[in-house]
Structure formats: C-alpha cells, structure tokens
Amino acid sequence: MAQAPKEYSIVGKQTPRIDAYERVTGQAQYTGDLQLPGMLYARVLRSNVPHAKIISIDTSKAEKLPGVKAVIHHENAKVPWSSGGHTHRRYIFNNPVRYVGDPVAAVAATDRHIAEDALKLIDVKYEKIPHVLDANEALKPDAPKIAPNGNLSVGKGAFSAPIEESWGDIEQGFKDADRVFEDTYITKHVNNAQLERRVSIAKWDAGKLTVYASTQGVSNARTDIAKDFALPLSKVRVVCKYMGGGFGNKNQAQDYDYMAAMLAKVAAQPVKLEFTREDDYIGMHGRWASEQHYKVGVKNDGTITAVSLDAVTNMGAYRKQSGNLSGTDFYNIPNFKKVIKPVHTNTVVAANYRAPAYPQSVFGFASFLDQVAFELGVNPLDMFMRNRAQKSKGKLPFTSNYLEQCILEGSKRIGFSEKWHKPGATAGPVKHGIGMALGGYPFRPGLGAATIRVNPDGTAHVLVGVTDIGTGAKSTMAIIASEALGIPLNQIQLTNGDTDVTPYSVGESGSRTTAFTGPAVVAAAEDVRKQIFALASAPMKSKPEELDLRDGQVFRKADSAQRIALGQIVKDSGDLIGRATTNPNFPKEMDGKCFSAHFAEVEVDTWTGHVRITRYVAAHDSGAILNRLTAESQIKGGVVQGIGMAFSEELLIDKVTAIPINPNYRDAKVPTHLETPEVEVIFVEHYDPYGVFGGKVVGEPPITAAVATIANAIFNATGKRFKELPITPDKIVRAVQV
C-alpha cells in the first residue's frame, strides 16, 4: 500500500473552513447580497405552453409602467447561448418555445415588485405546435420534432448519439453464462434545488462587462460570455466570491447572466436579475430521467460474464450535457455493451446534477445485481464483493483502488453478515431490512493555475480562480498552500473567484478543483520557496538546497536549530511571487477512480409505506483526505441528496398541459432534518500516487451509491423489488398488499 512520503503539518487534520466566521455571522456576501448604485431589478417571463411559435409579443403596456427601464425578448435580444444547447442553436429567448418554462421575456425595473407587475402586462400570442413529453414516444417516427434533426439528440463529439461503448465479446459472454437475466429500471427528473436561487448582476463600464454571477466556474463563465457576446476576454470580468450551492447546474455562464447583461446594456444601468424558486425549478436543469434495460449473464456463483445496457435518457428540450449512464463502472465486467439514446422532449432541460451519470444508473444496475443475487441464492455482500471493479473497463489498472477495503470495513461496521436475512422475513407490520451498493466517481488531474505572494512580513496571499460551492474548496486550496509553503494556515490569505484578479481554474464541477488547481498551488509554492531559499542562503550561510521552510521558519535541513523567521528573510524584498500553470496527466494506460461502498438499515412500515433509515454507513476510498472535517460533510450531504431521490423527489409534469406541477420545495419534497439519519463516514485512507498529497476526489461520489443502497434495503425488508423511482409510500403499500 502506498504511503504518504512524509508527515504533514496540516493536511489530513480536521480544519474548520477559512471562511467559516463570515458564513456564521451573515457577513459572507453572496451574489444576491450585493447592491450596486443605481441597480435595477429584473424578472423573467416564461412560456406557459410546451411547444409553440410566438406569433407576436406586445410589451407596450409593460414599458409604460412607471419604473420599467428595459424589456427584452426574442426579437430585440437575439443572443446565442452556446453552452445551453449542443444539438441545435439555443438563444436566451427562443422562438419557437420548446417547453413550459422556456424564457420569453425579461424586464428590468427600479424595484422587483414593479418588474413582477410588468411581466403580467406582456401579451404573448402563441401558435401551438404538437408536443411530446415521453422519451419513448419522442423517438417514434411521427412524433413532433423538437430539434431540426429529430428527437434523438445528435450533437458533435461528446454530444453525439447514441452513446455507445463496448469491450470483450458480448455474445460469447452471454454464451458463457449459466443464467441470463433481463429487466428494466426507471428513474425520474429531479432538481438540484440548491438553496440559493439563481441571481446575476451585470454592469457595463466603457464597453467592459462585469458579471457578478452565482457560478461554479468564473473562468469558463467568462469564456462563454465573451464568445456569445463577441467580446475579447479582457472586456469581460466574472466575479463569484460566495456561492449558495449548485451541484452541477451553475457551471459556466447561464441564460440569466446573459439576460442581466442585455438588460443592463439597454437600460444603461446595473441590473440584478433574480429567479424565483419556481424559475429555479423549471428554468434550470435537473438530473436526466432514464429508462434502463439491462441484460446480465452470470455464472451460478454470481460471477458476471456479460452485461448489456440499452437505455433512453430524457434531456428535455435542449442538450446541455451528455445524458450518459455509468453505474456499471464499479464492477468487473469482462464483456460489455451499452447503447444510450439521449432524447429531446418538450420538458424542462436535464443536465448535470452531482455525479451526473451515476446515481440513477447505480440505482438501476445495483438494484438489478441485488435481484440477480436473490434469484441465484447468493448473499448480496458476496455478489458485490465478487464482482467489484478491479480494472477499469475490464483491462486498465487504476492509480489506486481500495474498493475491497470499503466493502470489508463498511459491512463490518454495520454488521451486514449478522443482520442480513431472507427478504421480507421480519414478522409483524414493521419490517427490518439491510442493503448495500457500490459507487464512486472518476478521478483525473488537469489544467490549473495559481499565484502566491509572500508579503514582506512572511505572510502569504494565495490567488486561485476557484469558487467554493460549499465543498470547502477555498479552505482546501489554503491548506494545500500552507502545507506546500511551510507557512501556517492562519498566516495565509486567499483571494478567489474573480477573473480580473485570480488565474484560471477549471470550475467547481466534476469534483476537479483539488485535482486540477491543487497541483498548481503546490507548484507555485515551490516556485516561491526557491526564491526564499536563494534570499536566505547568505544570512544562513548555506546553499539554497540545504534549506527548508516549515511553520514560517527557514532552517537548515541538517540542523533545524539553525533557523530564521521567514519575515526576517523577506522583509526588504518587496513581494515574492510564485506562480504556476500545471497540467499533469496519468501515465497512458491507467485510469483513476475513487470508490465507495454504502450500507443502510431500514424499517419499513408496511401499513403506511413509511420507511425509516435506522443506520447508514458510507465507506469511501477517496485517497488521502486533505481536510477530514469538510470531507466528511461532503459525504453526509451527498447521502442526504440520495435519500431525497430514493424516497420522494420527482418533478411532476401534467400530462395534458405539460406544466410542471410541483416546482417548489414543499411539493418536490426534498429531505428535511426529520428524515435524515446519522450518516457514519469511513475513509479507507490510502495515498494515491497521482493525487495532490495523495488525495483523489470527494464531492460527487457520495450520492452515487445512496439511492441503490436504500432501494436494496427496502427489498430486503419487504421482499418486493422497486424498479421505479421514487419509492414512495403509496408504491410500497400497493406492493406489499398484493
């Protein structure tokens, strides 16, 4: 097993966030908290029909309302939104409109209530076009066409369709099997539903556009805006200091950023555009729904010989992201084939939500494996252990893989072997169940940049482009800097999230911040340390390479008693500046992944259909952990989102009107304090040779296995297999009563 090369001063400890004080005192300024002089407020009008041509839009009454300063729509603001759709051109306002919620107009006024009033005065005449809501229906030849090329969502490169992948010999794999099973699993559209509603503030100064965004990535937001507004990058500034959650749907720049910018241009005043909670549910994307058809070949002992997956994923009216399903990643599958069709329908757009391609497909595949184990008479623990991934795609080695330890430690902690019983075996109406599933997420390094200034008093200032969507990324970057520099954390200041000030960062999505920007922070620290040692060499009568720096003290490696405080060394040298742009990669023929094994115990009340999670254990291989405190919070939070997806969340769309009927917290039923069990977190901690200080990824993995884990526990309790999410009390009551 790989070991960390040395003892760390701060990496691996429990460290409170560097900005925790601001966050608990109300001083943290989120985008919506900012007020600019002369700022207007804006609201968005959305289509109330699922598919229609706009025949006319009359804004004259709205414009006459005192206080209204700008009204924009598809005729006077034809701005493309490149990252909003990858199969057909998407604009910030589209004609035809393609789903209930497609933006039709936006209004800026001196006050948000006036903007709201003005929306009601806009008269839109639609000519309806037939619509289709169901993904399978949409693929039929006579279905209403949503994209010019039809409803199979065919774009370029990563957005091609169908998504196909295979290895081995699938036919032979099924021939080698003792038994072959087939079944279909269904998941629904759920919303990211982060607590901060979307908001964007835009202002123009002498041709330069500044957007205070609520974005997961200031750099890619700037690139998007510059491209779509045909501005040089130097004329666009994007700032995001504090961010109230995103979970994948605030990547890049979004249509509301563009609307704010256009309104600000027309009104020649700064504009704050705010979404309502309903806007947030229907105007932004959620997780793609899926119908997954599996065929699995197994030996009698449970060993998988072949898996095929045919699926459709419902991407809504525009294709923003892949629509892939990757829940088979955590298993050893010698022969594999998948064909996934991302499909357009006249519904709310689906794209990235925490571990985009995973929890829905882990639900499908891990539920099905659990079922196959049952049919074979194999214990699920044995089934998952036997088939766990040992190589990537059946052949490539992983940079590190401790999935086996996750299964062993997690199952031991919960007492799986002792507590598992025949499905439905508990006597009485309240039935005990226990279940498990495997999950994880890809880990790979990439492009990052960082600047570190060492001030004349020996304190340091780290500049990184990262945002912090709640993961603690700012703190992690400061911890990495502290460790790499040898300067205590409390002497490090960090500036983040401002494209005019901070260097490139990939954006906080795909759990990439630590792996991409982390190496740049380390390299920038090394750069500035070299400068420090060159300066220290004379007073310390040593060669630079004989020196080291720790706890803010420069010392001789050979004799650490010979030391001088860093502040003494650098006091007359102005600022020392370390900088780095790094782009590390794995050796060829190697793959990176973090892994998890989750376990849950439930009590199912078969009279009410109510499920209580009585115990939850999440065991993770995320490599070495840089900050245990925030990392554990990430795991706990991911599980809670999985609980919502398993039990209650689903965006319901009325079949007749195509109107989403529960676009709010109460009716979409996100989990509350009351449903949340204590989530016990185990880190199976091993140093990954390619991670920063041995770390892999943390943010996205925890949601991946949670849904399937709960579903499998419900099966063990009731003996009934639930093949469609969410597993609501009515479904449970109906199933157990037949």
Added chain:
Amino acid sequence: MEDEKKGTRLSRRSFLKGIGGGAIGTAVISTGLVKSDSAEGYSPETSGAGGNRATITLKVNGKAYRVEVEHRSTLAEVLRDELGLTGTKIGCDRGECGACTVIINGHNMYACSQLAVWMQGKDILTVEGLAKGDKLDPLQEAFIEHDGPQCGFCTSGQIMSGKALLMKNPKPDEAQARRGLSGNLCRCGNYNREVAAVLAAAAKSS
C-alpha cells in the same frame, strides 16, 4: 387566475393574496416550530402617500430603524434591501425553506412570510445581532467547529432556529434539536452537522 394566462410564475402579490385564502398555500415545511402567525400590529392607516407605502419603525438587533416600505414588502426584503442586513437569506420566498428565519419576539419565524408593516413594535433578532462585539454567540462558535455551513446559504436560518430553540429549551436532546430545526432546509444535506452544533452549544452553556 390572471397570472396563469401570462405564464406559470406566481408573483409576490399573488402569493400574499394567497395567504389565508389557501390558494397557493402558506405551508410551513414539515412540522417545524417556525411560526407564521397573525397580522397583529398592522394598521391600514399607516398607508402613506400613494396609498401603498407606509413609514414604520423596525426594531432590529436592538436598534430602531425608521423606514418607508411598500405594503407588500416582506420583512426579509426590507432587512436585506433597506437595512443592508443580508445575513438573512431568501431561498424560496414562500415559506418553505427557512433561509430567511429570524427571531421575532422570541420565536423563530420566516421573514419572507411576514409583511414588514406587521413588524411595528416587535423585537427582531437577525444573525447579525447574535455576536456581542467580537465575541461570537456559543452557537456560532459551535457551527464553526462542527462545520455547520457547507455552502452556508441556509446557515443563518439554521442558527436562528437553533438559537430560538436554545432560548426556550437550553438543554434539548437530539430529537428536540432536530425538531427545532426541522423548518430549515439544507440542500447541502448538512443536517447531521447542524444538529451536532446545536447540541454542542447546549452542552457548553452550563
């Protein structure tokens, strides 16, 4: 309804019209202890010029503020936009999430579901009023130690509900703590941490 013809969104005005009428619902999520009672203290005569504005005195964190507000402005809006107290967040603006929780006369309440004009003569405490100078409230300290905020957007609300609970019940058990916070959603799912922080603060104050 008129709004439905124009779009699927609901404006604040229609929301407020819905209060009491049940048209849209003023639901307090789950069974949280957050109250959304009464229009007491509201007098229509406060109508100023234009018929829909009033000048009121708001007592917030021990300070009195004289502000002119629209009748339809909520306490949350006035705190944020007029008084610059942006620690109080708005997550839903319809009484579902608790991001806007403040303490009014000792009770935790949703500031998005209270009209500012109803607040005459009431004692309002927001997250900005918890610390005594540089000294944080023990609950704030516990939130730091126990990693209470992930994204932090719900944090002020969680803290204010926690504070209201501790004011009434200085030694809650875990079930009581959860119940006390149950009107406050955390989409980051940091519930374990928030409850742990409340219990830790309770344990410290002996």
